[in-house]
Amino acid sequence: MIAYNLQFFAKDGPGGEKTEEPTAKKLDDARKEGQVAKSKEIANATGLIALFLILKFGLGYLGGVFLDIFSFVYGKIPQMIKMGNGFIPIKEYYSLMGNIMLRILAAVAPFFLIGFLVAFLSDYVQVKWKVTAKPLQPKLSKISPANGFKRIFSTQSLMELVKSIAKVLLIGWVAYDTFKDNYQVIYLLFNMPLWQGIQVAGSLAINFGLKCSLIYVVIAAIDFIYQKRKFHKDQMMTKQEVKDEYKQSEGDPQVKGRIRQKMQEASRRRMMQQLPEADVVITNPTHFAVAVKYDSEIASAPIVIAKGEDFLAQKIKETAKEHQVEIVENKPLARMLYYNVEIGEQVPPELYQAVAEVLAMVYHMQGKI
Numbered sequence: 001m002i003a004y005n006l007q008f009f010a011k012d013g014p015g016g017e018k019t020e021e022p023t024a025k026k027l028d029d030a031r032k033e034g035q036v037a038k039s040k041e042i043a044n045a046t047g048l049i050a051l052f053l054i055l056k057f058g059l060g061y062l063g064g065v066f067l068d069i070f071s072f073v074y075g076k077i078p079q080m081i082k083m084g085n086g087f088i089p090i091k092e093y094y095s096l097m098g099n100i101m102l103r104i105l106a107a108v109a110p111f112f113l114i115g116f117l118v119a120f121l122s123d124y125v126q127v128k129w130k131v132t133a134k135p136l137q138p139k140l141s142k143i144s145p146a147n148g149f150k151r152i153f154s155t156q157s158l159m160e161l162v163k164s165i166a167k168v169l170l171i172g173w174v175a176y177d178t179f180k181d182n183y184q185v186i187y188l189l190f191n192m193p194l195w196q197g198i199q200v201a202g203s204l205a206i207n208f209g210l211k212c213s214l215i216y217v218v219i220a221a222i223d224f225i226y227q228k229r230k231f232h233k234d235q236m237m238t239k240q241e242v243k244d245e246y247k248q249s250e251g252d253p254q255v256k257g258r259i260r261q262k263m264q265e266a267s268r269r270r271m272m273q274q275l276p277e278a279d280v281v282i283t284n285p286t287h288f289a290v291a292v293k294y295d296s297e298i299a300s301a302p303i304v305i306a307k308g309e310d311f312l313a314q315k316i317k318e319t320a321k322e323h324q325v326e327i328v329e330n331k332p333l334a335r336m337l338y339y340n341v342e343i344g345e346q347v348p349p350e351l352y353q354a355v356a357e358v359l360a361m362v363y364h365m366q367g368k369i
Contacts (some may be wrong), residue, residue: 020238020242021236022236023242024231026245026288034233035234037230037231038123039223041220041223042124042126045219047115049217049318051111051115059203059206061107062085062108066107068318070194072099072103073096073100076096080333085230089241115346138151167216167219170219174212175208176339179229182204188202257333272315272316274306276323276326278320279362279363280328280359281316281317282328282334282337283329283334284313285329285331287310287321288308288309288335289306290303291304291320292359302346302347302355302356303345303347304341304347305344326365336351336352
C-alpha cells in the first residue's frame, strides 16, 4: 500500500478549487501588497499620445530653439578657434557643450513633464492613490530559481510576448505605410532649406508617432481587460479561505459561542445572588418566573431583578423558597413582565396597577401593612 494525500490532487492548493468571489478584505490586503489590476500599456499609450500632440503644436517653437542653438554654436566656433590659435581649447569646448545641453533640456523638459503627468494620471485613474512600500521589500521568492522558472513560462509571460510581437508587427506596418506614402518627400529633404526640412521631417515623425500611439491604445485596451480578468481570477478564494478569513475578522464561532455562554452563566450567577433581595416572585407557574423588588429610595417603580423560563424558572423558585421570598402565581402578569421588562429595568406604567396589587398582597401577608 502507498500512502498518499488526496489534498494533493485538489486544484489551487489546500482548500480546493477557487470558486468564491474575493472579499473586500482580500482585495484590500492585495492592494496593501501592491497587487492591483493595472495595465502599463495604458500609461504608455496616453503618454505617447500626449507627447506627440504637444510636439505637433509645439514643433515651431522647438524648431526655433534648435535654429537659435545652431546660430549660437556656429557663432562661437570662430571665436574659440581664434582664442586657441587655430584649435578649440578643451575648457571652452566643455563650456560650449554644457551650454548646448542646458538649452536643449530647457526646451524639451516641458514636453516630457506633460507626458509624465499624463502617464501618472492614467495610473491614478486605474488604481487611485495608495502608496505602499511592500513591493520594494526584499523577498526570497523573487530570487528563487523555481519561482523564476515559473514566471518565465507563466500565462503573464506569454501575454507579454504576444504584446511585444503585436507591437513590433503593427509598428513595422505603420512605418512601412508611412514611408510608402511619403518616400518622395523624404528623398527631397536633402534639397530643402534647413527650416523647411525641419518642418517636414518633424511633421512626418509626429504623424508616425500618433499612428503608433493609436495602436498602443488598442493594445492597452485589450491588455487592461485581460489584466482586470486575470487579477479577479487570481484573487478568487476557496471555501476554506473564506471560512478562515471570517474566523480572523469575526472570531471563531465556537470560541464566540463559549464566550457568550460564559457571559450568560456569569449573568445568571449575579441574578441568583440578587434574588434573595426580591419582595416577590411572580410565576406562570411552570414556564415563567419573574422576581420583583420595590425600594422607593432606589427607584420610583418596582424593578425586575431576575427572570427565567422553564429550567431557570424552577431554579428561581427553588432559590426563592430557600430564602423565604413569597411566590405568587399570576400567569398573565408573569408573561407580560418576562417579555416586556429586562433585568434591572423598572416596571412600565401600564403594569403599575397589577404589580402594585401583588406587592400589596405580599406586604399584607408579611404584616408590613
